[in-house]
Amino acid sequence: MTANLSLSGRTILVTGAGYGIGREAALTYARAGATVLLLGRTQEALNDTYDLIEQEGLPQAAVLPFDLETQDEEAFRELASLIEQHFNHLDGVLMNASILGQRTPLESYDWNTFQRVMQVNVNGQFALIKHLLPLLRQAPADASVIFTTSSVGRQGRAYWGAYSVSKFATEGLMQVLAQELENTSQIRVNCINPGATRTSMRAAAFPAEDPTTVTAIEDIMPLYLHLMSPTSKDTHGQSLDAQPQRAPSA
Numbered sequence: 001m002t003a004n005l006s007l008s009g010r011t012i013l014v015t016g017a018g019y020g021i022g023r024e025a026a027l028t029y030a031r032a033g034a035t036v037l038l039l040g041r042t043q044e045a046l047n048d049t050y051d052l053i054e055q056e057g058l059p060q061a062a063v064l065p066f067d068l069e070t071q072d073e074e075a076f077r078e079l080a081s082l083i084e085q086h087f088n089h090l091d092g093v094l095m096n097a098s099i100l101g102q103r104t105p106l107e108s109y110d111w112n113t114f115q116r117v118m119q120v121n122v123n124g125q126f127a128l129i130k131h132l133l134p135l136l137r138q139a140p141a142d143a144s145v146i147f148t149t150s151s152v153g154r155q156g157r158a159y160w161g162a163y164s165v166s167k168f169a170t171e172g173l174m175q176v177l178a179q180e181l182e183n184t185s186q187i188r189v190n191c192i193n194p195g196a197t198r199t200s201m202r203a204a205a206f207p208a209e210d211p212t213t214v215t216a217i218e219d220i221m222p223l224y225l226h227l228m229s230p231t232s233k234d235t236h237g238q239s240l241d242a243q244p245q246r247a248p249s250a
């Protein structure tokens, strides 16, 4: 690993760290030397990620069970305060947690599912970044915020409903925040579109697809590491593809 890709001494929060891309990103950041704060809904899954980090002898992680759907603003405030007490500041945040919702026409889209998807994928991220920004401002060097988008967040697609709408909102959240921080802070803000990646969300969206034809999670990690490390110091307000060579899929 080049010195600039090192995350040694950095503290990075990863949402949705119990499964899929979030788990792999947490491992990638820990292997680069970071202390990773593992946030997600399912405690056992977070514990499994914690154990994987432990087994490799990497910097000890922390498990933060937190449901982005059901918490009120006070809970987000308390979460930030807990992180500050134990870690003082944050050097990076990967906003990765999302839910897929239904694949159905808007006309028949379930009301409650629409609210849930927007709550987890958009409102939860707004609340998190609102309360974590003061911790990112306290980072001793550069800090990085990565949001997770999708091809259907750049070009609307039939039957992708709330998920597609929520990813447009994610791009918007990133752009608004990036402009607000322009030239006034050492915090850079970007989006990653992972592209089709072999996870349970992908399998749920494309049940007939042969998973072995889909890119393995490890293969998209170079962009996740680059954007979190000082090598990307000058990248700000961008929406980048982890698989630029592949046609848009989801």
Ligand SMILES: NC(=O)c1ccc[n+]([C@@H]2O[C@H](COP(=O)([O-])OP(=O)(O)OC[C@H]3O[C@@H](n4cnc5c(N)ncnc54)[C@H](OP(=O)(O)O)[C@@H]3O)[C@@H](O)[C@H]2O)c1
Pocket: 015, 016, 017, 018, 019, 020, 021, 022, 039, 040, 041, 042, 043, 045, 066, 067, 068, 069, 070, 095, 096, 097, 098, 099, 120, 148, 149, 150, 151, 193, 194, 195, 196, 197, 198, 199, 200, 201, 202, 250
């Ligand atoms: N895989 C792809 O092909 C693909 C393509 C484009 C974009 N993406 C995006 O990449 C990101 C990761 O997706 P993935 O494929 O790795 O999906 P995944 O395996 O389903 O993982 C989603 C993660 O989000 C967490 N999560 C869901 N609801 C939550 C809540 N209410 N509170 C806290 N955490 C919650 C899940 O944990 P719990 O189950 O414990 O809640 C899980 O760890 C998502 O933003 C997704 O939209 C994926």
